[in-house]
Amino acid sequence: MIMKKSIFLLAIFFCLTFIMYAQKVEVTPFGGYVFGGTMNGDYGDVYLNGNAQYGGMISIAISRVVDVDLIYNRSDTKAQVNYYSVNGYIKPTLDIPISINYMQIGFTKNFRVNPTVSPFVGLNLGACLFYPKEDYSDAWFFSVGINAGAKIYFSKRVGLRLQAQGYVPVQGTGFYIFAGTGGASSGVSVYSTLFQFGFTGGLIFRLGKV
Numbered sequence: 001m002i003m004k005k006s007i008f009l010l011a012i013f014f015c016l017t018f019i020m021y022a023q024k025v026e027v028t029p030f031g032g033y034v035f036g037g038t039m040n041g042d043y044g045d046v047y048l049n050g051n052a053q054y055g056g057m058i059s060i061a062i063s064r065v066v067d068v069d070l071i072y073n074r075s076d077t078k079a080q081v082n083y084y085s086v087n088g089y090i091k092p093t094l095d096i097p098i099s100i101n102y103m104q105i106g107f108t109k110n111f112r113v114n115p116t117v118s119p120f121v122g123l124n125l126g127a128c129l130f131y132p133k134e135d136y137s138d139a140w141f142f143s144v145g146i147n148a149g150a151k152i153y154f155s156k157r158v159g160l161r162l163q164a165q166g167y168v169p170v171q172g173t174g175f176y177i178f179a180g181t182g183g184a185s186s187g188v189s190v191y192s193t194l195f196q197f198g199f200t201g202g203l204i205f206r207l208g209k210v
Contacts, residue, residue: 024061028161030054030202034075039171039194044083048100051077053198059108071104071124071145073167079132097133100196102126102167104145118151120163128169141169151204159204167196
């Protein structure tokens with residue numbers, strides 16, 4: 001966990017360095033909704049209720065159509081924990097309040113239709129913190145995110161960002177080596193049982209040269 005925090009803090013430092021020298025920066029506070037989903041484990045599963053989400057992002061232009069993004073996304077919801085037993089599930093009667101925090105760094109590809117409208121797609125990587133608000137241990141995951149939407153500019157300094165996004169907290173990784181009569185092979189695999197899909201919207205504030 002300490003290593004994941006250190007990597008993210010180092011990434012923030014590099015992004016802040018880019019901001020100091022970038023000619024154009026977009027700051028976007030946002031809010032929206034994330035749908036519910038289930039994460040499966042060895043001893044049971046956890047259902048996360050759908051709820052509001054909010055956060056902010058800083059987009060640093062590295063070319064006319066490509067941005068580097070620093071993203072923080074949070075949702076405060078409840079988790080229903082179901083434990084496996086020999087005869088089926090044992091279902092606790094109480095929900096566990098929990099906050100889900102995604103801290104991501106990624107890239108956005110902009111498709112400039114005209115000076116007012118700019119569709120985009122994006123990919124990001126980072127860390128996800130599941131933080132229960134009661135007496136339970138927190139959990140960190142490596143996370144992957146995708147997004148797509150459009151930016152609509154009202155002026156040179158202010159716009160609106162509308163997007164759909166999905167986040168995947170990676171639950172495990174594996175490495176394999178296979179040797180047989182047909183030759184040898186190796187590879188790396190990752191898996192997750194949770195895909196958090198939602199929508200957000202937020203105001204864009206453009207800084208620097210436009």
